[in-house]
Amino acid sequence: MNPSPETETNVESDHLKAVEFCREAYANVQNELSKVVVGQSDVIQEIMIAIFTRSHALLVGVPGLAKTLMISTLAQTLQMSFKRIQFTPDLMPSDITGTEVIYSDQATGEKQFKFLPGPLFANIVLADEINRTPPKTQAAMLEAMQERRVTVGGNTYTLPKPFFVLATQNPLEQEGTYPLPEAQLDRFMFLINVGYPSTEDELQIMRMGTGQPGEQPQPVLSVDQILFIQETVKLIPVSEHVYRYAQKIVACTRPKEADALDCCKKYLSFGAGPRASLSLIIAAKAHALIQGQVYVSCANVAAVALAVMRHRIAVNFTAQSEGITSDDIVRMILEKIPQDEPLS
Numbered sequence: 020m021n022p023s024p025e026t027e028t029n030v031e032s033d034h035l036k037a038v039e040f041c042r043e044a045y046a047n048v049q050n051e052l053s054k055v056v057v058g059q060s061d062v063i064q065e066i067m068i069a070i071f072t073r074s075h076a077l078l079v080g081v082p083g084l085a086k087t088l089m090i091s092t093l094a095q096t097l098q099m100s101f102k103r104i105q106f107t108p109d110l111m112p113s114d115i116t117g118t119e120v121i122y123s124d125q126a127t128g129e130k131q132f133k134f135l136p137g138p139l140f141a142n143i144v145l146a147d148e149i150n151r152t153p154p155k156t157q158a159a160m161l162e163a164m165q166e167r168r169v170t171v172g173g174n175t176y177t178l179p180k181p182f183f184v185l186a187t188q189n190p191l192e193q194e195g196t197y198p199l200p201e202a203q204l205d206r207f208m209f210l211i212n213v214g215y216p217s218t219e220d221e222l223q224i225m226r227m228g229t230g231q232p233g234e235q236p237q238p239v240l241s242v243d244q245i246l247f248i249q250e251t252v253k254l255i256p257v258s259e260h261v262y263r264y265a266q267k268i269v270a271c272t273r274p275k276e277a278d279a280l281d282c283c284k285k286y287l288s289f290g291a292g293p294r295a296s297l298s299l300i301i302a303a304k305a306h307a308l309i310q311g312q313v314y315v316s317c318a319n320v321a322a323v324a325l326a327v328m329r330h331r332i333a334v335n336f337t338a339q340s341e342g343i344t345s346d347d348i349v350r351m352i353l354e355k356i357p358q359d360e361p362l363s
Contacts, residue, residue, distance in 0.1 A: 080213030
């Protein structure tokens with residue numbers, strides 16, 4: 020039985036209301052964050068896209084750019100549990116996943132193991148300076164990020180829903196750090212570069228930071244609302260030519276493949292995998308949603324391409340010697356692949 024025109028109209032109306040709710044929710048979060056965080060609107064947008072798509076994000080920037088403040092303030096605007104983990108060289112997996120202890124029943128005197136959850140058991144986990152912890156602990160993080168569960172003492176424990184890892188990394192200091200393996204980097208949908216503030220923003224930071232405490236951000240989104248937004252993101256339609264546009268962006272980075280662009284063959288040692296294609300589409304859906312769009316265009320894909328691709332391609336020695344970065348390569352790709360026409 021085919022749906023009636025009235026039913027189709029109701030479904031379309033509900034969809035439009037859901038899109039408008041998501042757009043307003045994003046605007047409300049931005050407004051609350053502005054009470055504490057000055058500027059950085061692009062960074063906040065990319066963090067929110069990661070949350071709206073059930074993904075993780077890695078923030079990279081020099082000290083003092085409010086990376087930690089931004090994430091902790093964001094947690095205040097979302098009615099979700101929040102834990103901060105300061106990663107250090109002596110941090111062990113059990114320090115973040117939790118541990119089993121011997122528990123004695125007062126009534127019977129019987130002893131048994133009891134699991135005490137670690138700080139990973141939260142909706143939002145701030146992994147501060149994640150590259151300062153050794154590979155064993157990073158492996159525990161990898162399981163949590165990919166499987167959304169942890170294994171302790173042979174038992175598996177599911178992490179709460181939703182679950183996000185928002186990590187920070189300092190690109191300056193290399194002593195005492197453990198570079199993230201490529202497999203773990205690939206689990207971050209976005210690598211977000213946090214830059215210096217503009218002149219006016221820095222002046223405002225000075226005024227706010229040295230004066231009386233300002234207005235505190237208020238919670239504006241609950242767990243159920245976040246889950247609703249995540250489901251709404253999945254419903255945003257994508258045209259075939261947009262899928263092909265995203266696939267072309269990823270495929271052309273693989274230097275040994277026939278579809279590789281000349282700049283990628285010259286400057287890249289390896290390109291992005293299928294997880295980049297998936298991330299481009301789902302991130303583009305969320306980008307369209309927060310703009311109030313009911314469809315995804317190639318422009319949405321291009322808008323998120325830098326954050327999705329920059330940590331999934333590796334420049335070679337030729338690029339390094341010429342001062343060419345992965346960001347430069349992605350920009351070259353976006354210039355060479357047309358947006359408007361469907362790709363064959």
